[in-house]
Amino acid sequence: MKIINNDKELEALFPDWARALSGRHWTPMHVAARAAEFLAVQPGTKILDIGSGVGKFCLTGAMFHANVDFYGIEFRENLVQVAKDCAAKLELTNVHFEARDINTVTLKNYDSFYFYNSFYENIAVDERIDEKVTLSVSLYKQYQAYILRQLEKLPSGTRLATFYGNDTYVPRNYHVVGTYMDELLKFWVKI
Ligand SMILES: C[S@@+](CC[C@H](N)C(=O)[O-])C[C@H]1O[C@@H](n2cnc3c(N)ncnc32)[C@H](O)[C@@H]1O
Numbered sequence: 001m002k003i004i005n006n007d008k009e010l011e012a013l014f015p016d017w018a019r020a021l022s023g024r025h026w027t028p029m030h031v032a033a034r035a036a037e038f039l040a041v042q043p044g045t046k047i048l049d050i051g052s053g054v055g056k057f058c059l060t061g062a063m064f065h066a067n068v069d070f071y072g073i074e075f076r077e078n079l080v081q082v083a084k085d086c087a088a089k090l091e092l093t094n095v096h097f098e099a100r101d102i103n104t105v106t107l108k109n110y111d112s113f114y115f116y117n118s119f120y121e122n123i124a125v126d127e128r129i130d131e132k133v134t135l136s137v138s139l140y141k142q143y144q145a146y147i148l149r150q151l152e153k154l155p156s157g158t159r160l161a162t163f164y165g166n167d168t169y170v171p172r173n174y175h176v177v178g179t180y181m182d183e184l185l186k187f188w189v190k191i
Pocket residue numbers: 024025026027049050051052053054055056057073074075076079100101102103116117118119129143
């Protein structure tokens with residue numbers, strides 16, 4: 001396994017078009033590291049990134065938590081391919097990427113969750129990554145409701161980290177137990 005500990009080196013593994021999206025769409029490594037530290041509760045923990053992009057959160061976490069598995073679900077196939085290529089270049093065996101719509105994924109198959117405001121581009125036209133997927137206000141509401149329902153059903157003690165989100169995705173039975181970067185990153189635990 002290779003270890004990289006700065007954004008520039010990690011992003012050098014991406015093709016130019018994916019690196020160009022970094023500033024706005026991919027988690028900075030110092031944020032990913034803090035979130036992964038909170039979510040990696042014990043050896044064997046399965047951590048899901050809901051909308052994993054080119055995999056920055058999962059790749060960072062997997063490099064620093066070799067005894068934990070990171071799963072990225074992402075519906076844009078070209079982004080998943082970049083993430084898989086990077087995992088191979090870094091020789092990581094504890095990270096797994098799959099091209100799927102998150103609304104086909106059952107969250108109870110995982111233990112901890114990372115969420116970087118993934119559905120926002122449905123309601124903010126200027127924030128769209130590309131035109132490869134269908135986006136709409138109505139889909140935004142559907143995704144939001146799906147994630148809320150899924151999170152609600154998880155066992156007490158479940159951990160969630162949200163970055164740049166509004167809190168409407170988070171059920172009331174999750175409480176904030178810490179923050180980072182002026183509350184842009186929030187750490188939640190289900191009571
Ligand atoms: C803000 S980016 C965050 C990427 C990654 N989590 C990170 O932190 O670097 C959100 C990602 O969620 C993906 N996404 C949005 N809606 C999705 C859905 N319904 N199913 C799967 N992926 C989705 C987008 O394609 C985008 O790559």
